[in-house]
Amino acid sequence: MSQAPLVLVDGSSYLYRAFHAMPPLTTSKGMPTGAVKGVLNMLKSLRKQYPDSPFAVVFDAKGGTFRDEMFADYKANRPSMPDDMRVQIEPLHASVRALGFPLLCVEGVEADDVIGTLARSSAAADRPVVISTGDKDMAQLVDGHITLVNTMSETSMDVAGVKAKFGVAPEQIIDLLALMGDSSDNIPGVKGVGEKTAVGLLVGVNGGLKELYDNLDLVPTLPIRGAKTLPAKLLEHKDMAFLSYRLATIKVDVPLDIGLDDLHLAEPDRDKLAELYSLMEFKTWIDELQRDVKRAEQQAQAKVAEAEPVEATEAEADEPATDIPAYETILDQARFDVWLRKLNDAKLFAFDTETTGVDAQQAQLVGLSFAVQANEAAYIPLTHSYIGVPDQLDRDTVLRALKPLLEDPSKLKVGQHAKFDMNILANCAIGGDPACGIMVRGIAFDTMLESYVLNATATRHDMDSLAQKYLGYTTTSFQDIAGKGVKQLTFDQIALEQAGPYAAEDADVTLRLHLALHEQLAAIPSLAKVLTDIEMPLVPVLARIERQGALVDAALLGVQSIELGDKMVALERQAFEIAGEEFNLGSPKQLGVILYEKLGLPVLKKTAKGQPSTAEEVLAKLAEDDYPLPKVLMQYRSMSKLKSTYTDRLPEQINPRTGRIHTSYHQAVAATGRLSSSDPNLQNIPVRTAEGRRIRQAFVAPKGYKLLAADYSQIELRIMAHLAKDAGLLSAFRNNLDVHTATAAEVFKVDLAAVTSDQRRSAKAINFGLIYGMGAQKLGKSIGVDTKQAKAYIDTYFARYPGVRDYMERTRAQASEQGYVETLFGRRLYLPEIHSNKPQERAGAERTAINAPMQGTAADIIKIAMVAVDNWLAESGLDAKVILQVHDELVLEVREDLVEQVSEQIRGHMSAAASLDVPLLVEVGVGNNWDEAH
Numbered sequence: 001m002s003q004a005p006l007v008l009v010d011g012s013s014y015l016y017r018a019f020h021a022m023p024p025l026t027t028s029k030g031m032p033t034g035a036v037k038g039v040l041n042m043l044k045s046l047r048k049q050y051p052d053s054p055f056a057v058v059f060d061a062k063g064g065t066f067r068d069e070m071f072a073d074y075k076a077n078r079p080s081m082p083d084d085m086r087v088q089i090e091p092l093h094a095s096v097r098a099l100g101f102p103l104l105c106v107e108g109v110e111a112d113d114v115i116g117t118l119a120r121s122s123a124a125a126d127r128p129v130v131i132s133t134g135d136k137d138m139a140q141l142v143d144g145h146i147t148l149v150n151t152m153s154e155t156s157m158d159v160a161g162v163k164a165k166f167g168v169a170p171e172q173i174i175d176l177l178a179l180m181g182d183s184s185d186n187i188p189g190v191k192g193v194g195e196k197t198a199v200g201l202l203v204g205v206n207g208g209l210k211e212l213y214d215n216l217d218l219v220p221t222l223p224i225r226g227a228k229t230l231p232a233k234l235l236e237h238k239d240m241a242f243l244s245y246r247l248a249t250i251k252v253d254v255p256l257d258i259g260l261d262d263l264h265l266a267e268p269d270r271d272k273l274a275e276l277y278s279l280m281e282f283k284t285w286i287d288e289l290q291r292d293v294k295r296a297e298q299q300a301q302a303k304v305a306e307a308e309p310v311e312a313t314e315a316e317a318d319e320p321a322t323d324i325p326a327y328e329t330i331l332d333q334a335r336f337d338v339w340l341r342k343l344n345d346a347k348l349f350a351f352d353t354e355t356t357g358v359d360a361q362q363a364q365l366v367g368l369s370f371a372v373q374a375n376e377a378a379y380i381p382l383t384h385s386y387i388g389v390p391d392q393l394d395r396d397t398v399l400r401a402l403k404p405l406l407e408d409p410s411k412l413k414v415g416q417h418a419k420f421d422m423n424i425l426a427n428c429a430i431g432g433d434p435a436c437g438i439m440v441r442g443i444a445f446d447t448m449l450e451s452y453v454l455n456a457t458a459t460r461h462d463m464d465s466l467a468q469k470y471l472g473y474t475t476t477s478f479q480d481i482a483g484k485g486v487k488q489l490t491f492d493q494i495a496l497e498q499a500g501p502y503a504a505e506d507a508d509v510t511l512r513l514h515l516a517l518h519e520q521l522a523a524i525p526s527l528a529k530v531l532t533d534i535e536m537p538l539v540p541v542l543a544r545i546e547r548q549g550a551l552v553d554a555a556l557l558g559v560q561s562i563e564l565g566d567k568m569v570a571l572e573r574q575a576f577e578i579a580g581e582e583f584n585l586g587s588p589k590q591l592g593v594i595l596y597e598k599l600g601l602p603v604l605k606k607t608a609k610g611q612p613s614t615a616e617e618v619l620a621k622l623a624e625d626d627y628p629l630p631k632v633l634m635q636y637r638s639m640s641k642l643k644s645t646y647t648d649r650l651p652e653q654i655n656p657r658t659g660r661i662h663t664s665y666h667q668a669v670a671a672t673g674r675l676s677s678s679d680p681n682l683q684n685i686p687v688r689t690a691e692g693r694r695i696r697q698a699f700v701a702p703k704g705y706k707l708l709a710a711d712y713s714q715i716e717l718r719i720m721a722h723l724a725k726d727a728g729l730l731s732a733f734r735n736n737l738d739v740h741t742a743t744a745a746e747v748f749k750v751d752l753a754a755v756t757s758d759q760r761r762s763a764k765a766i767n768f769g770l771i772y773g774m775g776a777q778k779l780g781k782s783i784g785v786d787t788k789q790a791k792a793y794i795d796t797y798f799a800r801y802p803g804v805r806d807y808m809e810r811t812r813a814q815a816s817e818q819g820y821v822e823t824l825f826g827r828r829l830y831l832p833e834i835h836s837n838k839p840q841e842r843a844g845a846e847r848t849a850i851n852a853p854m855q856g857t858a859a860d861i862i863k864i865a866m867v868a869v870d871n872w873l874a875e876s877g878l879d880a881k882v883i884l885q886v887h888d889e890l891v892l893e894v895r896e897d898l899v900e901q902v903s904e905q906i907r908g909h910m911s912a913a914a915s916l917d918v919p920l921l922v923e924v925g926v927g928n929n930w931d932e933a934h
Helices: 011-021 034-049 066-070 083-098 111-124 136-141 159-166 170-180 195-205 209-214 216-221 227-236 238-248 270-280 283-307 333-345 395-407 418-426 447-454 463-471 478-482 496-522 525-548 554-579 588-598 616-624 628-647 690-697 715-724 727-734 739-748 757-771 776-783 787-800 802-818 839-876 896-911
Strands: 006-010 055-058 129-132 146-150 155-157 326-329 348-355 365-373 376-381 412-415 443-446 664-666 676-678 705-712 820-822 828-830 880-886 889-895 922-927
Touching (some): 006 011, 006 034, 034 055, 055 111, 083 270, 111 136, 136 146, 136 170, 155 159, 170 195, 170 209, 209 216, 227 238, 270 283, 326 496, 333 365, 333 376, 333 395, 348 496, 365 496, 412 418, 496 525, 554 628, 554 690, 616 628, 628 690, 705 839, 715 757, 715 802, 727 739, 739 757, 757 839, 776 787, 787 802, 802 820, 839 889, 889 896, 896 922
Parallel strands (some): 006 055, 006 129, 326 376, 412 443
Antiparallel strands (some): 365 376, 664 676, 705 922, 820 828, 880 889
């Protein structure tokens, strides 16, 4: 059996990375703690990953090193350590030691040198080594025994990986750095030699720095840009190259007071950890420590019980100690019956499905897991199919037994992204009957949505991220048991020894997350109400919409693809004519040469490497300034995006089972509460261009049906009128005036009847521009006037609608005071940048503060309307179904003879979704396709 590897952790590298990657966490007394938490999380994860390994965590010592004596400017351009990072070093070191990790700081050398010495010593003793670091310099140490891992990016690098990443072997990394330099350490290298050139030189001479300088006559023959001038450049900077070589070389012979045999993990000092965690207010870790103490006591008691065995009753045998994870994989009917009783008796249980993929409409069910209390969970495998898999319970028998429980609305359940599990079970086809699935009811909570409602921007809302944030717990990742990339296994191919604990952990962590999140939400009643009244009722509605899907005309999309292709060819020819030569429109490098070197267009922005940018926003600005080639390029890119994203892709996304497209709706992505969609993204089909609208023509009604589109009219402006309580806006909406015409009359000081179409267009830009925090300069560009005139329009607008200005000032002040803003229904959007020292960030947060209550309230209203419409359709039994939701619009498939009845009812239900000071107007359109209906 092979030895467990020595794990060497580059603590200094992770300290810097955690400081910049983690959110700026502070205690109630203002003590920064984010970097400490980030590094400790990483160490806990490594300890779990390498439980039998010796460890060393290495940090840079205070003071200079031998490299500073060698080169006075070494690391001279590195900014001084931020104070918020410096104060975290001492508690971090203390925490690392208290966790039981050997910690090393050696004066006069860097952490890299200590790690290099230990790594080479271990490799010489034929023991494998894992170096956990984010530092590219460490690649020089990689060999057959030594591997690099980056815990933060979840990547690893062996000899082949070094070659793939850097283009040279590990033994050439020092030579590479000597030639190209390293700006982070201020290693000078050879002036004018970048990474590509350095790689080309080393590969060309098949050696290192010495071989290169011994064979300078070969350099002009190498396939390297500027090869003829390189020998002179290399000779001029030869001394600097060899100095850089010495600076970049990691020492592997540092005298150490500690040997490899001393690098064993010690038992954590729980008293010291409790003191440190209390100081840094790591509440979840304090709770975890308390559980560890209980677990240790229970294990001690268990040993005593083993010495004096006592016969346990059946009831006692089924009740594990709740603080010790008790996971089981159910393979026999007796244990399944026990768990079925537990689930039926539980007041609330967590459940999760394991599947063959992530497409809820096509993935197959592999198994289910359940948790009835914290640390007590089970996995029921159904269709694992690898060679040697144990006998599993019959799939259909298990599903039939679970169906009454899962469909019972009085049996309360909690899931993590439960909509996915609901769709999987609805499509599970018991007995092979597509119509016979499990229609899950009684989903009382969803931990993804609990986290999202509590604070939409605090973290990602996947289970792994939530467990880390709210439980201080590192879950087993899917990649840990399934592998990565093209060799990744599907869940049915994973051995039950790994699959069972992984699946049971999912259900257990879901329940534990709910217990933690529910407590926090209960303390803020307005947020708890958003969860229970808006988000949770929407889950089954979205699940039904996704399963229903939308019918598309694949043949029409094929025709549109051909037409878009023809337009792209014509635009490409036009671009060639303007440029005076042919070039690759998709090549940033070639495009940069044409735009900036040949045509001499102004450079508005540069890339990180200092090259003139050809990014979308840059081309858009150049197009606005009437440069012809950027205009053509923007049109070309627009056509290309429509073709690749929609007309080519949509036919491929038709589900072969249903013949429809099934998008996925996401409740926990947009911070304001808006829904988003993916696979395909139907929210971003452009409707302002003819080509975009034609894509909507491909979404069609089946024979005997019509598509009905119901859209809120100017909902955000109506919400603005309600929030601002402005008499002018309220009057315009209450009197059913066209608000843009009314605004134009006020701003341009003309009668309503005299407002021109251009004036109305400008007024519309002002109305929406102010909602989104648009300034005078941007507004002027959008309506074709100078900044001074645009400012005058804004001033006139605020003079006519003073309530709007008051609302904006009031909202800015409120956001600054409490750190968040709210929708009419109590949804919060936190604004951490509202107190930023950077004016640009602070101004952005203020713009968000003004817009978020309007956009968020609109999102809440459409969600409430969707639930109301869904309830009405279910109760009425009418042949009509919601098939799409896009922004403020619902699209339904309605039997032709019911169109008039459904139209009237839809208006009523959507208008009644909120009570505002102005009426909510709903516009309804009907057609044979989405474009006609809209």
